[in-house]
Amino acid sequence: MTGTVIEIGPYQLILALVFILLAGGASLYHGLRLEKDLLVGTIRTFAQLFLLGYVLKFVFRLNSVWPVLAVFLFMIVFATRIIRSRIKEKQVAFFWPMLVSMVISYALAAILITGVVIGAKPWWKPQYFIPLGGMLIGNSMNAVAISLDRLLSDLKERRQEVEMMLCLGADYHEASKDMVKNAMRAGMIPAINSMMAVGVVFIPGMMTGQILAGADPLVAIRYQIVVMVMIVGATAMLSFLGVRIVCKLCFGPAQQLLLRPEKHGKRD
């Protein structure tokens, strides 16, 4: 990297809060009642990022594989918790299977990118592995949440159709094929859309960060391409695994659909 970075001091950070004040003013003016959320969000942003900064500094200094993997695992556990909390459907317990599939998918994708594509040595080199892993988890987490939400709501809404197929001799794969396909597509579309718009409609955060830090834009775009391709690949892999695993959990040992309408009344 070349060039110098203009350091942001405490006064500049405080000055940036003017934007939060503006947002808070707009909320008050329009009666949106978002002031408290804005305040909590701002405090959390400061606290979480400062904490992350110190943790990263510490991990970078240790220069050992275990703290790097611990940070990576911590991010995945939190991402799984966020996915679980975003999905309204609570009849299927999928936290642990989802966590395992996320650990496998993200580990494979992150190792492949840092170790093989970028060629970092060692593959877990903290300044590559942690930020790239974080971007991977953060971006594909949304896609997985969309996929799973779509799958569960479709299975519930189209319960009659699923059961009709089961009654005619379909196994659960065949009965839910359409819903699985739709769920995977719903999760993939945002990542594909962002590939379409990148560089034309928006400049991605990672690339912006590198350019601000003084990197050559041509180096920054290469990193960005790798990151975008990695996100699409991991999203596809995780959507496929996650949707399959959760779909399996929606059916019982007799391949009967376990998801019931919210307030289940007696049948005739």
Add this chain to the structure above:
Amino acid sequence: MASHKLEESTIIEFCDVSFGFSVLTPLFEGISISIEKGAFYLIQGPSGVGKSTFLRLMNRLEEPVSGEIRFKNKPLSDFSPPRLRRAILYVQQTPTAVNGSVEDNLLLPFSFKTNLHLKKPGRERIEALLENVHLNGVEMNDHARTLSVGQLQRLCLIRGLLLSPEVLLLDEPTSALDKESAIAVTALLARLNVESHLTVLSVTHRTYGQENVPYRCLEMRDGRMEESP
């Protein structure tokens, strides 16, 4: 009403079966009943008593909380669920079609792995069945979702019959039909029951044309199932 005695062998047996959607509110308790092969049963009882659930337990769309259900003297769990459901075929109360033509819907079951070895029914057999239930005006390439509920209800019944099940579970099979069509459906079921020894269990509140069919009556009330005389 006459008792029907084609064969007295038991095809399905409920042994002390209990079921409930929650632990606190059981729907049935300790149901023990034998379903005779080749018999035609009408299942009756007040709304909400669990008649549909009773049918769904037989093809494992629901699982009992306790007790055992046996098919041909073996526990239901001895059969692979898709094969079991093809043998004990349940036609839902709400007729459901997939997006496609009448033909696509009728042949849908033959696209499933479990049924791939089955010979697809010829046009003649399909048309004869459609005619039996007064659906001869329906073209094979008509879109299924343009059919009326009554037409769809008969289409779903025919789709099930094309798989030649051993036991047919019907949930209000004539609820959306006019009197004439209901009589035609009942007549077809009676013919299959007599000629092919098809065991039929039908939940119904309406009994058009049923007086000409020898049937047995199962009464469900207060979580109990009894054969009424």
